[in-house]
Amino acid sequence: MADKDALSMQDDAMRDDALAGRRASSGTHIGFPMGSGAGVTLTDVARAAGVGESTASRVLRSHGSFSSKTRASVLEAAARLGYVPNRIAGTLASTGSKLVGIIVPSLANIVFPDLLRGANSVLGKAGFQSVIGVTDYDLVGEEALISSLLSWRPAGLLVAGLEHTPRADAMLRGAGIRIIEMLDTDGAGIDMVVGFSNRDAGRAAARHLIARGYRRIGYVGHDLALDLRAAKRFEGFRAALAEAGLQVAGQMIAPVPSSIAAGREALDRILHETPDLDAVYFSNDDMAIGGYFLCLSRGIGIPDRLALFGHNGLEVARCAPQPLSTIRTPRVEVGEASARLISSDGPPSIVTLDFELIEGATT
Amino acid sequence: MADKDALSMQDDAMRDDALAGRRASSGTHIGFPMGSGAGVTLTDVARAAGVGESTASRVLRSHGSFSSKTRASVLEAAARLGYVPNRIAGTLASTGSKLVGIIVPSLANIVFPDLLRGANSVLGKAGFQSVIGVTDYDLVGEEALISSLLSWRPAGLLVAGLEHTPRADAMLRGAGIRIIEMLDTDGAGIDMVVGFSNRDAGRAAARHLIARGYRRIGYVGHDLALDLRAAKRFEGFRAALAEAGLQVAGQMIAPVPSSIAAGREALDRILHETPDLDAVYFSNDDMAIGGYFLCLSRGIGIPDRLALFGHNGLEVARCAPQPLSTIRTPRVEVGEASARLISSDGPPSIVTLDFELIEGATT
């Protein structure tokens, strides 16, 4: 009874304060922005349930022991008051947070949303919240993002790529949390590394083209200074050509991020400069699809007159009238595997996931 | 000098503890996971700089007044110790957080990464961190996500769509923070709404097809129970047909999320069932591109034998040999505009951004 009265009074107070937009909380302190249920604290719930704070806390976290009777009353009180736990306070009080930072260079290329998707789905199931950062392919921006994300004291950090500024590297090493570098295994990692070798992917592409008998092979890429992984593929590609006594018969690098339009235009140009190419390796599927569309428009026969090879294995590439020859990269899987490593406590290690060469109809 | 000694001792202690993985922090409390620089608190910096905590705090936040001399020494100390501010503690102590929750149904469809991209870019510039949640088109999942995100006490929440469970609706209304509902203006919003009318988009598509003389118009869609916005487009589409005395001459709904493959297969099927269609309206560009690819494969003449119309204005649709007739939706712009509203303090309102009908070569 006493409880009930106290509660309804509180409810009234809350309603009034909602109008003012703020309210005096349990203590003397003023000012927590709120509507109805927000601003209800654990103390309020505990009092309403007639138990101590720590008991209420244990019940709400299903942690430690408590009688089923207290459990019921705490839960009931929490529901009735519309209690929303404050994870900020919880994180500060306890040791580790349930935030995980994810840093990707871009969201414009489906590759990274795929990565995010895999990571976020596994993280969510494990009770983590993803906090994202987008670098726009800028390593200095990445440094700033890392520092910013670290200030939220995440349980771990997922970062695309192995390359960082020295300061970023130092921050990551010193953070004392799990660091997962993704999508690239060509180089030394800081802690955990999950991905595949882009160099090998480039090599595989070259070997495939060579095996099919192509000899006048061109390269169409996008801004490599920014996309380090594409650069590594190209490097592996050239290395494999060299092993076969060949070299790139022409190359065209669009000074812009990869896109279908860029691939289309770049292929157009390279065919002007080097008309006798018999195959073209693209920096990724977006670029390659652009090339494919150009060929369709121009009536350039594929693969007889010109062969095309991409990278990533996007859906659009697989579903085209002539499926693109490409390399399917396990992007979602990399995200998933990376997320799983967040709560692991093993020593630093490298997880290699295989890519798969898809022999489409364009080579 | 005394300072310096204290510092080097601290460094040593920190190194040792790094091995153990934890360390006793300034107080008596034990246990902050850390490597090198983490675990350094504001108190440490203040002591090292020989100033009070609050002064150090003011300097580091460039807030309030302090001499340039103190400024220098605090900054130097912070840099030397590798201080990383703890935003968790900062948020708890101050009134509002710098987190913004963003809830989208999926990351598999480029539409939502686009939305995220726009929002995140504006939010980042304003000093906010994006915390993401993916519902997988599940309203109950959305409810759980909202509750979970709210527990991080975000400054605001961006949510795709106007439809929510009653409980989710109540939580959003009661949260006392800015709520922005995105991508849909066909219905009542909770606080702010940013988007366009999907119903009108469907209408526009229908009018366009009618104006071009098509009369046997079919619809190819994906799981409408999940994608409410696609359902609204279809509704508007049918309404406009009805106004012209027409009706959908056949429809095929793939019971799966939208994809190129689904579009391809669904068009194949509908053409079996209703061979005499002269135009097809797709639930979105992914589906439409699938249809386009089918036509290319089958040699179905576009637009003479069959016209295709999509929705979204994806790059792949614009760059195809025959640019797809579609409606360009301002996805990135919606994200940007939404993010801007987070720090606004005006009354609830609706921001309508225009879509643009693109007359491609497929109608």
Added chain:
DNA sequence: CGGTATTTTGGCAGCGCTACCATTTTCTGT
């Protein structure tokens, strides 16, 4: 049924930081 083992509980000291306030120091102007 007493007494020990066990389960439940509440109190309280922080987590690291910021807001507020009081104090000290440094400027002004005359």
Added chain:
DNA sequence: ACAGAAAATGGTAGCGCTGCCAAAATACCG
């Protein structure tokens, strides 16, 4: 040079929660 204003500074009480500990309630055993 001195009062008064302004700028700098430090102390400290929380923010809401969790972890630890001791106390209370309950269970168990011979």
